[in-house]
Amino acid sequence: MNFRKPGFTLIEILLTMSMMIILSGVFIPKYLGYKEKSLKDKAIFTGRELQAAVMTSFSENGSFIPVDIIDITEKTTELSLGINSINVDKTNGNIVTISYVCDEKTYSLYVDASNGFKILIKDKVIYDKLEAS
Numbered sequence: 001m002n003f004r005k006p007g008f009t010l011i012e013i014l015l016t017m018s019m020m021i022i023l024s025g026v027f028i029p030k031y032l033g034y035k036e037k038s039l040k041d042k043a044i045f046t047g048r049e050l051q052a053a054v055m056t057s058f059s060e061n062g063s064f065i066p067v068d069i070i071d072i073t074e075k076t077t078e079l080s081l082g083i084n085s086i087n088v089d090k091t092n093g094n095i096v097t098i099s100y101v102c103d104e105k106t107y108s109l110y111v112d113a114s115n116g117f118k119i120l121i122k123d124k125v126i127y128d129k130l131e132a133s
Contacts, residue, residue: 043102043119044119046083047117050098053075057072066088096111108121
């Protein structure tokens, strides 16, 4: 008679744990990459919304007016999620630079009314729709 207690053997448990560790080593970096890309895409989408609002202000006034830009962008951000703050950094005729915080990262939106716009994080361009002059 063979009396075997129900349960798992030590070998079965170690084999299962090692397979879980190997699979997590493969899938966790992929997940983190997807998460980082989605945050970047969200920041780009937000920047494009702000650029559209800024260009609306420009088309109504003929130049960038900081008070009007702040008013329009605040109305835009009421509809958007994840924007903590917006500041108009510089205006110069047809050019404006706006900084905004999205998901705890600060981005800069550089808008040139005649050539397009680009979005930066720190000094690295993450989205560029600026035409060469």
